[in-house]
Amino acid sequence: MAQKVHPYIPNMVPEVQAEMLKVIGAESIMELYSCIPEELQLKEALVLPPALTEYELRRHIEGILGKNTSTKEYINFLGAGCWQHFIPAVCDEINQRSEFLTAYAGEPYEDHGRFQALFEYQSLVAELVDMDVVNVPTFDWGQAAATAIRMAARITGRKKVLLARTVAPERSKIIINYGTPQLEFEFVQFDTTSGAMDLGDLQSKLTEDVAAVYFENPSYLGFIEAQGLEISKLLKANGSLMVVGVDPISLGVLAPPSHYGADIVCGDLQPLGMHMNYSGGQAGFIASRNEEKFVHEYPSRLFGIVPTVKEGEYGFGDVAYERTSFAQREKGKESVGTQTALWGITAGVYLALLGPDGMQEVGQTIMQNSQYAVQQLNQIEGVKGSRLDSPFFKEFIVDFNQTGCTVEQINQRLLEKKVFGGKDLSQEFPEFGQSALFCVTEVHTKEDIDHLVQSIQEILTK
Numbered sequence: 001m002a003q004k005v006h007p008y009i010p011n012m013v014p015e016v017q018a019e020m021l022k023v024i025g026a027e028s029i030m031e032l033y034s035c036i037p038e039e040l041q042l043k044e045a046l047v048l049p050p051a052l053t054e055y056e057l058r059r060h061i062e063g064i065l066g067k068n069t070s071t072k073e074y075i076n077f078l079g080a081g082c083w084q085h086f087i088p089a090v091c092d093e094i095n096q097r098s099e100f101l102t103a104y105a106g107e108p109y110e111d112h113g114r115f116q117a118l119f120e121y122q123s124l125v126a127e128l129v130d131m132d133v134v135n136v137p138t139f140d141w142g143q144a145a146a147t148a149i150r151m152a153a154r155i156t157g158r159k160k161v162l163l164a165r166t167v168a169p170e171r172s173k174i175i176i177n178y179g180t181p182q183l184e185f186e187f188v189q190f191d192t193t194s195g196a197m198d199l200g201d202l203q204s205k206l207t208e209d210v211a212a213v214y215f216e217n218p219s220y221l222g223f224i225e226a227q228g229l230e231i232s233k234l235l236k237a238n239g240s241l242m243v244v245g246v247d248p249i250s251l252g253v254l255a256p257p258s259h260y261g262a263d264i265v266c267g268d269l270q271p272l273g274m275h276m277n278y279s280g281g282q283a284g285f286i287a288s289r290n291e292e293k294f295v296h297e298y299p300s301r302l303f304g305i306v307p308t309v310k311e312g313e314y315g316f317g318d319v320a321y322e323r324t325s326f327a328q329r330e331k332g333k334e335s336v337g338t339q340t341a342l343w344g345i346t347a348g349v350y351l352a353l354l355g356p357d358g359m360q361e362v363g364q365t366i367m368q369n370s371q372y373a374v375q376q377l378n379q380i381e382g383v384k385g386s387r388l389d390s391p392f393f394k395e396f397i398v399d400f401n402q403t404g405c406t407v408e409q410i411n412q413r414l415l416e417k418k419v420f421g422g423k424d425l426s427q428e429f430p431e432f433g434q435s436a437l438f439c440v441t442e443v444h445t446k447e448d449i450d451h452l453v454q455s456i457q458e459i460l461t462k
């Protein structure tokens with residue numbers, strides 16, 4: 001049977017394939033897949049549909065996307081790792097410029113401001129978290145946390161890591177996946193009344209082989225962990241490092257983790273100027289003190305500023321490039337990519353635009369809105385607006401256990417009222433029963449919150 005040449009798959013012309021195989025010394029294409037077990041190989045021919053024209057393809061994709069219901073149509077109270085924040089127009093304007101969009105990574109000889117833009121981003125995030133060194137972004141918060149923990153393990157030479165059980169479950173899976181089999185992981189329990197880490201459980205698990213403890217603040221469950229200094233003292237006495245994950249948009253009103261003893265800070269950049277996307281549109285950061293033992297364990301790029309031979313002129317370039325996976329290749333500590341560097345530039349634009357006063361204003365608005373939402377939800381019979389008695393930032397657990405309804409039922413009915421409800425926690429945290437994680441940010445108006453409360457009231461009274 002003659003091989004079909006598909007226009008969207010390169011190098012399908014038989015002559016081209018034969019030439020490529022000859023160069024690499026392979027007899028056939030299937031030889032390249034010899035490492036894949038026989039039972040996993042597709043035996044029959046892969047029949048691809050006829051190629052669509054560009055217009056037909058666009059129409060097809062737009063038809064699929066048109067089936068979605070977006071947060072422009074419905075009011076959204078979902079968070080849990082991807083949050084709806086206001087995106088200033090200038091963020092999109094800058095990150096769509098061709099010198100950034102299509103060339104956000106490269107070398108100095110072809111640079112048109114990328115290195116400076118990333119240096120400025122690093123400087124702004126460093127100021128926000130009150131640390132000295134910030135890397136070019138990772139893929140997401142999960143990778144940032146996993147990489148930060150692996151850095152801590154290499155610095156201490158230890159192999160055990162303690163994770164707060166209130167860490168986002170999906171993030172925990174990423175961390176464990178990245179660390180296995182070199183590292184061993186164990187969870188530290190929490191107080192189900194406040195959400196705070198159980199310090200007794202922590203102390204009992206702090207053995208001499210513990211490299212680091214990782215927790216998040218604000219946590220995945222929304223509460224603010226107020227025991228940072230106590231945790232830090234326990235870790236320092238044990239020679240372990242403290243790695244803290246943070247939502248950076250909270251730092252306009254909350255103290256950064258460096259102020260209560262964090263050795264490495266990481267987190268998600270998505271709140272800083274990035275639209276919500278179904279996959280993609282995520283980026284993470286890592287920050288530390290400017291100490292050699294930390295700097296040399298970063299696998300990703302760091303940009304610095306140096307004077308040039310011309311007095312008063314400065315240049316931007318890689319710091320200690322030889323420690324990166326780009327330089328070490330297969331011998332690198334960890335393989336990292338560059339595609340999220342564009343989101344670093346975006347976060348830099350956001351932070352530069354808002355400045356300290358703007359970040360404080362956003363943080364205050366979020367806290368006022370979330371507090372109002374909890375107060376109003378508490379007025380509904382059988383509903384507890386905040387399941388935990390600790391302070392919270394933009395996310396909080398709403399307890400529906402006394403209503404006789406499941407979160408799934410309530411969320412399904414909320415869709416009829418054009419509302420995306422909170423994330424059902426019944427599977428991830430069964431100890432909370434029928435509870436949901438709601439998120440309120442600066443984009444929510446009083447009318448939005450009142451509509452949510454009224455909708456839940458109507459659902460529970462029918």
